Amino acid sequence: MVLSSPTWRERFRAGTVIPAHPLALTEQRKLDERHQRALTRYYLAAGAGGVAVGVHTTQFEIRDPRIGLYEPVLALAAEELRASDAIRVAGVCGNTAQAAREAQIARDLKYHAALLNLVALADSSIAEVVAHVRAIGEIMPIIGFYLQPAVGGQYFPVEFWRAFAEIESVIGIKIAPFNRYATQDVLRGVAESGRSHEIALYTGNDDHIVLDLLSGYHFSGCDLQIRGGLLGHWSVWTSCAVELHRQVRQAVESGKLVDPKWLLRNAEVTDMNAALFDVGHHFHGCIAGINEVLRRQGLLAGRWCLNPAEDLSGGQAQELDRVIATYPHLVDDQFVKQNLDTWLS
Template sequence: MTQALSDAKSALLHAGTVIPAHPLALDATRSFDERRQRGLTRYYVEAGVGGLAVGVHTTQFEIRRPEVGLLRPVLELAAEELDNRVGKRPFLRIAGVAGPTGQAVAEAELARELGYDAVLVSPGGLADRDLDYLLDRSAAVGEVLPVMGFYLQEAVGGRYLPRDYWRRLADQESTVAVKAAPFDRYRTLELVQGVVDSDRGADVALYTGNDDNIVPDLLTPYELCGPSGGVTRRFVGGLLGHWAVWTRSAVQLHELVRKAWAGDELARVRALSMAAAVTDANAAVFDVRNNFAGVIAGVHEVLRRQGLLEGIWCLDPAEGLSDGQADELTRISGAYELLRAEDGFIAARLEGWLS
């Protein structure tokens, strides 16, 4: 039987929160840097996030390779830090699972063993499997832990998933949320429509993963027709690689959005005024000009400049910044106050986080 979320964590998930995708800290030999990995986790907790996603794309899928062997150590270290740092407030621990059904179920069992609350089920690497297989796989994983479905963009290994897929996924009792990250407005709308089509759609929280469209996703009310009539749905939060950097500003942005939902027009205008800056920053970090080739290295470079990481090393030696990406990161870091303000927040606490 599926391990259910506690009432407090379920309430947090559905109310909406900021969930960064946790990067992987390596040293110059490309070995696991536990000290800086702990520092990152401490940064996110103190920035005020409501959850962390570990073992996902931003953490590098290669941690699962037998010769790397970092899936358990990475999940275990984050869980240990959260045990020590979060206190009694509700906090969502999300583990990424990947691969065919057997692998995904085994990874979910590991996550459950280590105290995680739910799993983000990646569709990546399964292009040869049909939709029924993907749905059966989610159901099997859901026997272990609650599931967050995942619409992954094609540029990093995703595929088209139609409206009916999302209805059928939402129909599964173990599905508690979905992350929309197709980086496509039409496909995002199809996902929302599919969830609304389900009789249990109201039980499935919507989280944006569209790092290119964060603010509009959070501010848009989707007024659609469900099985019982008209319904309004929102993306209540985000599970985002982009929120692995400038995380305190992301928490502040989400607070503005929540005020806007409550009818604060000034907050809505202020949040909307940040939309272009957030998308511009994401273009630089995710290396959009080069079809996302430098996405992981871009995240690392921001964290390196802030002192949280020692370097931008990835498990794949071929991964690094693209030509011109460093200049773009310099440009956006100086252009926007909401990004510059993060530097002071980090500098004042960095020594403690790395101690």
């Protein structure tokens, strides 16, 4: 008997590594197609289970009509992914009309799900936000996104997450408030919705990645587990992230006591992320930090952002030097070096 391969939904629900795809630019701040393709190839070669394109790491400015890169960037990734079984997630944001347009573009390009950013509805009621989600969910499956306030997110109570999780088109939630109380609000809301078995939970908490994946949760008689990550942090050093995720899932599924080494590893990953995301300067250099690591590896030609004001903060380059030297086991420079010419060809 030949068993069929798991569907993308089954693989997504089981949990995987989904990097938030950066944007490759030339020095003139135009799309660098060669390096953009190389990045997607890198993520596939590293073993990522999918990619998320058109998200914060891809730079929200791609939606500016004067720039017009939303559809071209999604199309490039879709072309590179077409021969793979990678899960394709498209970032979707704006009011209902804009979000619907973006979701339609993503669906036409064969993306599987929309990571729905709700920043544009900051002043809306829970009922209005739920109506917005339902409207976009008629176009394609929805992954919720709890974005941290430091980069534009807002607070949502348990009542919202319960109502959100009850929507049939919702298949997952990226939990990224960088706040333990808010993280547990999401988990409790999902448990109370009665759909916890249908909704995949992914960490976006770059300050708590390992422990998010290791921890079990119990609300309303329901056991929950964060099984994967959809992370900007995992857009760099991705082959190491894939191995880290594999080992953590293996540890959880063994049912044994947690090895203290994972507590140390959590602290190490958090320290790396503090440098990468420029926590000391309120995340000002978060995109530039990611781009700088990729530039050093040769995966990007430079760390340029669409907004010229976005660059490394003072001392951030030195912090990157420090964490790279301190945690070589979490860096995949050699893997990239061995394959870079192939990805750039």
